[in-house]
Amino acid sequence: MVTIGEAARRSGVGIELIRYYERTGVVTGPERSQAGRRQYCAAEVHVLRFIRRCRDLGFSLAEAKSLLGIASSEQLACGDAQSVGQRHLESIRQKITDLQQMEAALVQLMLPCKAGQQDCSMLDTLLEGPESDWPPQDRCLNI
Amino acid sequence: MVTIGEAARRSGVGIELIRYYERTGVVTGPERSQAGRRQYCAAEVHVLRFIRRCRDLGFSLAEAKSLLGIASSEQLACGDAQSVGQRHLESIRQKITDLQQMEAALVQLMLPCKAGQQDCSMLDTLLEGPESDWPPQDRCLNI
DNA sequence: TCTTGCTCCTGTAGCGCCTACAGCTTGCAA
DNA sequence: TTGCAAGCTGTAGGCGCTACAGGAGCAAGA
Numbered sequence: 001m002v003t004i005g006e007a008a009r010r011s012g013v014g015i016e017l018i019r020y021y022e023r024t025g026v027v028t029g030p031e032r033s034q035a036g037r038r039q040y041c042a043a044e045v046h047v048l049r050f051i052r053r054c055r056d057l058g059f060s061l062a063e064a065k066s067l068l069g070i071a072s073s074e075q076l077a078c079g080d081a082q083s084v085g086q087r088h089l090e091s092i093r094q095k096i097t098d099l100q101q102m103e104a105a106l107v108q109l110m111l112p113c114k115a116g117q118q119d120c121s122m123l124d125t126l127l128e129g130p131e132s133d134w135p136p137q138d139r140c141l142n143i
Numbered sequence: 144m145v146t147i148g149e150a151a152r153r154s155g156v157g158i159e160l161i162r163y164y165e166r167t168g169v170v171t172g173p174e175r176s177q178a179g180r181r182q183y184c185a186a187e188v189h190v191l192r193f194i195r196r197c198r199d200l201g202f203s204l205a206e207a208k209s210l211l212g213i214a215s216s217e218q219l220a221c222g223d224a225q226s227v228g229q230r231h232l233e234s235i236r237q238k239i240t241d242l243q244q245m246e247a248a249l250v251q252l253m254l255p256c257k258a259g260q261q262d263c264s265m266l267d268t269l270l271e272g273p274e275s276d277w278p279p280q281d282r283c284l285n286i
Numbered sequence: 287t288c289t290t291g292c293t294c295c296t297g298t299a300g301c302g303c304c305t306a307c308a309g310c311t312t313g314c315a316a
Numbered sequence: 317t318t319g320c321a322a323g324c325t326g327t328a329g330g331c332g333c334t335a336c337a338g339g340a341g342c343a344a345g346a
Contacts, residue, residue, distance in 0.1 A: 005322065015323090016305065024303090035312060037323060046270060053269050057252070058245050061303070071266040078256055078263035085253045085265060089246065096242045102201050103235050109200070110228045113221055120221035122228060123214040126196050127189060148293065158294085159334065167332090178341060180294060204332070 001031075007040040011048035018048060026051060026061050059088055144174075150183040154191035161191060169194060169204050202231055 008015045021027045027047055030040045040048075047068065054064035063084055070080045112121040151158045164170045170190055173183045183191075190211065197207035206227055213223045255264040 003323075014305085017303090019324090020304065033312095035323085037312080050269050055303090056245075057249050058242075067266065067269065071263075071270055078266070081263055081266050082253065082256055085249065089249050089253070092242055092246045092249065096239055096246065099201075099235055099239045099242070102199075103232065103239065106200050106228065106232050106235065110225065110232070113225055120214075120224055123210065123221070123224050126193050126210065127214055146294075157334085160332085162295090163333065178294090180341080198332090 001039040001041055002045070004038045004040070007038075007045050007048060010045050012052045013048045021048075021051065021061075024061075026065055057088075058092060059084075063088060144182040144184055145188070147181045147183070150181075150188050150191060153188050155195050156191045164191075164194065164204075167204075169208050200231075201235055202227075206231060 002010070004015055004018055007013075008018055011018075013021070018027075022029045027044070030038050030044050033039055050068055050071070051061075051064050054067055055061070059067065067081055067084055070077050070084070109122050109125055145153070147158055147161055150156075151161055154161075156164070161170075165172045170187070173181050173187050176182055193211060193214070194204075194207050197210055198204070202210065210224060210227055213220050213227070252265050252268055
């Protein structure tokens with residue numbers, strides 16, 4: 001049984017963030033000491049580390065919670081975990097593609113300025129330029 | 144002079160978003176009709192489109208506002224715009240690199256499951272696996 | 287003229303994922 | 317005993333939207 005500070009150190013999840021996860025139901029609250037302090041057992045520290053690893057891999061908290069549920073269910077449902085992972089992998093690849101297109105568009109936009117022209121074609125294009133084909137109008141681009 | 148609905152249509156920025164931009168000082172509010180309705184001139188619609196293009200390219204609202212300031216200043220400071228753009232380009236490239244490493248780590252994590260083993264090594268690794276070298280501990284990974 | 291239906295208005299609250307602070311109590315060592 | 321670190325709760329802020337409630341204005345048709 002360790003304190004929240006020690007749990008934070010061992011899991012790599014900050015103290016405030018641990019309390020936030022508890023408050024929002026991502027993890028269940030641990031036992032409390034008589035004085036009301038949180039006391040974490042090894043398994044609970046494992047869970048925190050699990051969440052952190054999921055977050056490091058870009059999973060949302062909802063996905064992390066879902067994977068945690070799969071991982072701690074009686075019958076180990078590998079297929080379920082695989083499909084969560086696969087969906088996530090596709091979303092990562094989509095983001096990479098979007099960012100690469102963004103990068104290309106930005107490079108294109110900034111290129112003419114390097115020629116040392118008088119006007120800044122970058123700002124001109126942003127202000128009045130033609131409609132580019134980027135971004136496609138029908139896709140969400142909150143990256 | 145057009146209504147907010149028409150300005151939204153012409154600029155590609157939603158009505159609620161236009162009001163949000165005005166409320167948060169990204170753009171200045173337009174004239175009002177006697178009944179208190181917003182009335183946009185062509186230049187104001189241009190500004191909205193400028194903001195949208197910046198956002199499409201991944202600039203933050205603060206950066207967009209800054210670029211707008213540069214674009215509408217008397218002496219056209221192309222160098223300033225270039226440096227904002229260059230910094231942004233580097234951050235896009237950093238994000239791409241991070242995502243690619245994330246992708247590789249995820250593929251690595253999910254690979255062994257495909258072999259049809261009894262245990263799900265993906266979940267096992269997330270739960271108890273060794274510390275991977277990804278992510279590096281000293282970098283922000285909120286992507 | 288009246289009604290219908292669209293557009294517009296303000297204000298507020300919610301999302302996801304934290305981060306930070308105020309103001310308090312507890313625990314431990316010197 | 318004193319002093320400080322570490323814990324506690326509750327609340328607010330940041331980013332960039334999005335969505336609603338509850339009202340007012342406006343143009344076109346019956």
